[in-house]
Amino acid sequence: MKRFTPFVSKRPKGFKHRCSVSVKMWKVTIGIFVSGLLIVILLALTTRLAGEDSRSGVSAVARPGLPTELAALYPDAPRPPIKSPRRIFHLGHSLVGRDMPYMVAQLAGKGHSYSFQLGWGTPLKAHLAGPEEIHGFAEENASSHFEPLPEALANPELDVLVFTEMIGLEAAIRYQNSSEAVVELTRRALTANPELELLLYETWHPLDEGDWLTRIPKAWETLWQPFLLAPAVQTAKAPVRVVPAGTALARLAKKIENTSGGLGGITGRADFFSDDIHLNDLGAYMVALTHYAVIYRQSPVGLPHQLLREDGTPAQAPSPELAEVMQQIVWDTVQSSPLSW
Template identity: 50%
Template sequence: MARGAVATRSFIVSLCLSLSACTLGRCSVPPPMAQAEFEALYAAPLPKPASALKVFHLGHSLVGRDMPAMLQQLAPEGHRYDSQLGWGTPLKTHWGPKEGINGFATENDHPRYRDAKEALLSGEYDAFVMTEMVNLTDAIRYFDSWDYARRWARLAREGNPVIRVYLYESWHDLDIAGGWLDRLDSDLGTLWEGEILRRAIEPEDPKPIYLIPAGQVLARLVRDIEGSGGFAGLTRREDLFSDRIHLNDIGAYVVALTHFAVLYQRSPVGLPHRLHRADGTPATAPSEEAARRIQEIVWEVVTSLPRTGVPQAAAASGSAREP
């Protein structure tokens, strides 16, 4: 499986029936936090980081090796990162033994691998970014996404009480039933927030889990590209992908910019667009014109969603070059 394929639906169903404690019954699922209470948690933005961050990434091939490496190249000097990855791995499976993680040996055969639990309990990280597997509906139904998002957030805060915890919103296969753009529009509020975030936040001591809205950025960018007839070499959504779900270098650049904008609370406009992959080889770069438009879209989206923890709209004049 080149670059780590996302698990197929049949694999998900068969595995979940044997491993999920709740299976179809979804036992002990708490009600979602009331919308007004949820929104109030994000009313005040996070303070801007005063220095470079050390970040831990937990996920699968939609995180990959190249995107965090690109983020490091965009970030202030001193940015560091480590990760634990798998192929189509749900948060629940990451919580268990490594032997249960499909593709573990392949995806973590690099210098940035670190055991997730050991890393977070070390207290060395300023930010923790986790993502759930897709198909997201299956992850929620069979793999108790809310519960394991809560567990991972709790563990991260056990190691560092002031760590910033993020949920990275990804995307589905381009051929997803219901339409790729339509699912991105609906899944944010219904699934990522309604089924995961609003259930994962602990009612006894509510602390925000912030959002890295990569899916929303991709949706906005695709509408911009396809609605305008294309610009600077980008003409259709497939120009961002290497297959029907995994991103190519330009797509990874888009997601790295989104992580930068959220984590550092700075506009990415003006950042470099010629970067390297994790293995040190030059990444295929967007044109300067395309990069500028991508950067603008990232900042427009990030500053329109309070769940990012970034100051909204009024902060949109911020610069990537700020100290």
């Protein structure tokens, strides 16, 4: 009688090795899956926290650009033009100056009125603190168009507040608490007049600091938007429109410098400045056009180009050819910027 021997299949050569490899592959696959899942969870958590911080006023000044919920406050298309005259208050420093607002008034025509409070390189924080903190207060405001900030905000006839920050922005943000000052200014303005329209005036940096043309858009993305515009919009819970003067000047300079022989006797960016930072009459005209286009939501093409300074003397006028180019660049800049609509 034969003894029963259970059948045991023989494992082929290499079977143990192949099993080991298969197990390792499964482990790797599972590891990748788990890692991916953790990344997705972390990203979702980060996004949620960012949204919570934004609602509490944190992320609005913590990352470049506008958070999605703030950008959504702006219209999808340019708003209708404003036909009636407006009253404007300009808050700033020598990059506002006395002549530029006077030029805006001439471009706008009968009925437009304005006032200002200026200083020498004045940060918003100093304007909020009062005259004793504003260097050059007496000198810069020796004008019939001066109006103290508290009185201007309390004026029920005021339609628009145009404000800007000192130059350079990095120092203002770090040492002059720009974001907090913007929040406080916005609160004061809208508490006094809930219907007041706020405009942020984008300026520029000195001509002798690095690549001027590339620094302007970089500063807009990394400084102006996150540290000045976003806190204002977050506080207002409404659009704070932008006067993109620095951007318009950069586009004008690029156009002229890329044109053989220049335009209307002008060959480069320096022809719009009286020194490395301050505008001459031609530069003031370009910035005034930009203010007009945003304040009235109208094209400046065809407007007068021979204007006066605040003291009544004739300003240096661009040639008709150059004026037309300046006006068109301003309008193209404003139309292509949803934050200016």
